[in-house]
Amino acid sequence: MSDAIPDEAGLRAEIEQLKAEFPGTRDLYREVCALLFFRYGVTPTANRLYQLVRRGSMSTPVAVLAGFWADLREKSRVRIEHADLPEELREAAGELVAMLWKRAAGAARDALTTLRDEVEAVRLAAEASVATLQADLARTESALGQHTDALLAAQVRIQELEQAQAAAAATRDALEGELARVQQVLRERDMALAQARTDFAAELEKQRASTDLAETRLQAAERRALLEIERERSANTRLQRAMESAQQRAARDVERAQAEIQSLQTQVGDLRHQAGVLEGRLEAMRASHAAQAQEVRSVRQKASSADGAARRAPRRMARQSSSPAKAAARKRGAKT
Structure with a gap:
């Protein structure tokens, strides 16, 4: 086989x-x-x-x-x-x-x-491999002994670096916390400033609207006073009251605006220039209000003059009507 x-x-x-x-x-x-x-x-x-x-x-x-x-x-x-x-x-x-x-x-x-x-060949190869491994192990142990000191020094250096890194991390965390706090304060101040600007603009707008409304009412009152001074004395009185109320409101608005400007000057230093400009505008509005008050006083004087003239007119008419009667009486007395 x-x-x-x-x-x-x-x-x-x-x-x-x-x-x-x-x-x-x-x-x-x-x-x-x-x-x-x-x-x-x-x-x-x-x-x-x-x-x-x-x-x-x-x-x-x-x-x-x-x-x-x-x-x-x-x-x-x-x-x-x-x-x-x-x-x-x-x-x-x-x-x-x-x-x-x-x-x-x-x-x-x-x-x-x-x-x-085959088993003997495998055994011999295994023995050769073991011998090689033992030689490698000896070399490795020698190298390990040589590198032990370097490893210890490296570990000490690593510990020092870790400590320095921890200190740096703590410092960084503290700085980051302080920076976050400062940023929060800045944000709050920016929000307060924006709110103050918004409030001031709204108050100024209200004041302007109130002034425009007062001027409109004043002009209407003047027209009504000029056209119907005789028939609208009661309306003239109400007009005077309305003007006085408008003046009082304007005065209160001016005082409120001054107080708001003073508060903004105290809280925000960098708005002084703008507040100065607004104060100049406010002074101009005061002058305008003073001119309006002067015009009101002039209207009052005109209204008073017209009222006096209206009151004197019936008296002149009475004197004029009584003069012919007196002349006729004098004539009748002379005949008698």
Whole structure:
């Protein structure tokens, strides 16, 4: 029998099927032995079995192969002893079995020798690797000893740097907190300043609207006084009251504006220039109010003059009407 197998792919396919049918490692090795010996006519060896199956250790195919040959030898002996064959055939069969057994035993010994050689080679390689590793370990220990001092110095330096970093981090945190506080104060001041500007603008707008309304009312009152001075004395009185109320409101608005300007000057120093400009405008408004008051007084004087003229007119008419009566009386007295 030869170890060469013509249909290597078919053999491997059948072995894969046997792996699915026989999960046990020893059973699988036994079936592969029978497949090689009886179907392909190849004498199985431990090395060949292990190459085909790749399961377990190398001792497993050796033990299975020994059992296979023992079973085969036992079965062949029984069959030859009990078979009804001539003596020549029994002897030939015995010689054939003996020859097969010798070949199998030789193949097993060769496989065992090969296995021993492989194990010895692996052992020598392992010893060489261990020696190499020991040399590397010695060099590593020497290098480790040399670098220990440097490592300790580096650790000390790292600790110093960590302490410095912690101090710097604490300082940075404190500065960041102070910066956040200052920024918050600035934001609050900006908000207060914006609110103050808004309030001042609204108050100024109210004052302007009140002044415009007072001027409008004053002009209407003047027109009504000029056109209906005789028939609207009561309206003139109400107008005077309205003007006085408007003056009082204007005075209160001026005082409130002055107080608001003073408060803004105290809170915000950088608005002094703008407050000065607004104060100039306020003085101009005061002058305008003074002019308006002067015009009101002039209107009052005109109204008083018109009222006096209206009162003197009936008296002149009475004197004029009494003069002809007196003349007639004088004439009647002269005739008598």
